[in-house]
Amino acid sequence: MVMKALQYVRVGAPPELREVPVPEPGPGQVRLKVTAAGACHSDSFVMSLPEEQYTASYPLPMTLGHEGAGVVDKLGDGATGVAVGDSVAVYGPWGCGRCLQCAQGKENYCPRAAELGITPPGLGHDGSMAEYMIVDDPRFLVPLGDLDPADNVALTDAGLTPYHAIKGSLGKLGPGSSAVVIGAGGLGHVAIQLLRSLTTATVIALDVSDDKLALARDVGAHHAFPSDPSARERIAEVIGVPAVTAVFDFVAAAPTLELGAALRGVESDQVLVGVGGGQVDVGMLLAPYDATVRAPYWGSRPELMEVLALARSGHVRVETERFSLDEAPEAYHRLHEGTLRGRAVVTP
The missing domain is CATH 3.90.180.10 (Medium-chain alcohol dehydrogenases, catalytic domain)
Structure with a gap:
């Protein structure tokens, strides 16, 4: 046969x-x-x-x-x-x-x-x-x-991977928190739904595609912005502070990792899920105090x-x-x- x-x-x-x-x-x-x-x-x-x-x-x-x-x-x-x-x-x-x-x-x-x-x-x-x-x-x-x-x-x-990534940050994503999803495609649009179901965080989606930003809004993102140099300022405008609680990067290329690092604050999580091949600096004086970078798998x-x-x-x-x-x-x-x-x- x-x-x-x-x-x-x-x-x-x-x-x-x-x-x-x-x-x-x-x-x-x-x-x-x-x-x-x-x-x-x-x-x-x-x-x-x-x-x-x-x-x-x-x-x-x-x-x-x-x-x-x-x-x-x-x-x-x-x-x-x-x-x-x-x-x-x-x-x-x-x-x-x-x-x-x-x-x-x-x-x-x-x-x-x-x-x-x-x-x-x-x-x-x-x-x-x-x-x-x-x-x-x-x-x-x-x-x-x-x-x-x-x-x-x-x-x-596409469900299990973002779920596992988000579970590692659930303790931080309570009232008043914020979560940024970079890449609103196959995994990212599921991550948005999981964040809305499991947390009280303000959920912000970033993508270079207008179609994927529309999808992000359709599945529950509070805000959806182009992933460009203006993103950091626009995020600060809607949450009122320059740093976010957690960044979930489903691209993990050099530009998105740089943006995610710029969004970190004290005790923030930067979670690298994508396989874009970028790198991010960590260490004392290279990031806000107690900021965490994680690379979970599946x-x-x-x-x-x-x-x-x-x-x-x-x-x-x-x-x-x-x-x-x-x-x-x-x-x-x-x-x-x-x-x-x-x-x-x-x-x-």
Whole structure:
């Protein structure tokens, strides 16, 4: 049996839709019939790596897709905890399952994953941009229940990542606080909703795109300004002080990091979520006292369950554009061009 899969085949070339064998689950593994797969800027980042960096970390060809949802289709020997027909979401940052972090569900921070060669689907081995995918262990599957897979698959990253980033600053985001979201695209527009649901902070969105600023307003930002040299002054005008409580940077390129640093005050948080490759200075006399710079990564399995609970209660939703598997190359082209309103979701 063969299936269609969107694969990265040649370094520097666009991904290709190919026919490949349907995978069989090994001992302890689960095969999913994929119902939805999300396209993410992390995929674009991987595909932008030069050959020497790419080949040191990732295989070729590789089926893309680290946001995945599906129906359990077949169980390998010894796989328990799920049943054929279950609708599930895939938790992406896999770990060893045995260390202290994994025991707490924080497999995103597993210290042994790299040495053991454990990688996320679509970011080191075949992922969800296919008709079927293999999941190494049932513990990486979270029940979707009655949630629509296409509407919610992006929550496995675009929801989980900002949720984890924001949770680290929740203690500061009480009455009178302010939160700036830089980049109101796929992750940023979800971050705005989470900040409105979880905090009483004044939420300010910054972006270079008028369409994304409109999206930010639509999903609940109190204010939305162009991310340009006037942003700092405009933020000070609406909150009454020059510094903000927290900055969540979903771009993390040099200009946004510079802006975020300029917005810091005493005990502020500057949270770097994007993979734009910029750097920020830290240290005594280089920043306001007790200002914090954090670079969180993805999120834990319990946090994914919490994000899905927020979706069930209507507190968060992902703006999506749907594509068939045949249209998946166009989804990545639109992602690269920045013309998506929210997230691209492929529905095999």
